[in-house]
Amino acid sequence: MGAMGRGRQLLDILKLASDYLARQGVEAARLDAEVLLAHILEMDRISLYVNFDRQLDEAELAGFRTALRRRASCMPVAYITGSKEFMSLDFAVNEHVLIPRPETEILVETVRDHFVRTSKERPRIADIGTGSAAIACSLAVLFPNARIIASDISSEALDVAMDNVKRHGLEGQVVCVQGDLLEVLAPGTEWERVDAIVSNPPYIPLAELDTLNPEISEYEPRGALDGGPDGLRYYRKLAQGAIERLADDGFMALEVGDGQAQDVIKILEDAGFTNVESVDDYSGTARVVVATRSAVSGSTSRNGIVADCIDGGDADA
Ligand SMILES: C[S@@+](CC[C@H](N)C(=O)[O-])C[C@H]1O[C@@H](n2cnc3c(N)ncnc32)[C@H](O)[C@@H]1O
Secondary structure, eight states: OTTOOTTOBHHHHHHHHHHHHHHTTOTTHHHHHHHHHHHHTTSOHHHHHHTTTOBOOHHHHHHHHHHHHHHHTTOOHHHHHTEEEETTEEEEOOTTSOOOOTTHHHHHHHHHHHHHHTTOSSOEEEEESOTTTHHHHHHHHHOTTOEEEEEESOHHHHHHHHHHHHHTTOTTTEEEEEOSGGGGSOTTSTTSSEEEEEEOOOOBOGGGGGGSOHHHHTTSOGGGTBOOTTSOHHHHHHHTTTGGGEEEEEEEEEEOOTTOHHHHHHHHHHTTOEEEEEEEOTTSOEEEEEEEOOTTTTTSOHHHHHHHHHHTTOTTO
């Protein structure tokens, strides 16, 4: 990076930066160098090439060097630039929130398709564990008549969520609330029953946390990743009591980790949900599990109904 001094043209600097990142083991070195330089110069990537002979001033060079050093120490590009695109919208991110992933767009699309199919006009939606509010804001933009509660247990995450709600002018539609999972859907409030509970909960099994790529394990919040000993802790918790919080024909849509779909389907079936099925992502991996509260689901879990039949009604009360 020492050679990256004043007097050099933008394209030379880009080449030096990309060589530096490659030597530091960064996989997409050229792309990352371009994104970071475009960020420092407040232009889009294409404009770098239009301005190939531009020279950088001292402040720009210093900013770029700092960004490159951070990237070389595995900080994700999105945390360096402070933003990430999701569903064609730009979201503010920092180290208190998970960086929204492309596969989570499958979750948003699954919810969208469900509401389009059922012609729901004014859906009430809960996004539990909202992080940056990427899911909540995307759904609010897709459904301008929707009311959405976006909740997180982390107050720092909720600050980022509220920034993003403002950034997209969605204050009238999205309410951010701090709380533990479904407790935010409190009886006696507008959120007592919702049409959809949507969540991308923490789902990495505890033992795998430290084997993750350092970009994730060293920078992304542990509370957004840790799914307990088998990765399924939050699915079990969400399944408990979810039916009671859903309107008739309401549904739950959950993102799942690789290989978790069958376990999550079983958890939701055992909780009394019907039409429980998975939706694949573009690589053919089951990525989302959707489950409906049918009119007969009531508030009794499937285990409860079975036990009632066997024991004449006293069991599992
Ligand atoms: C995997 S991240 C998902 C973030 C965001 N929804 C997304 O898809 O990019 C999980 C989120 O759940 C939050 N969380 C963890 N435990 C929670 C709890 N008990 N109640 C509510 N939110 C929780 C974390 O703080 C984190 O923001």
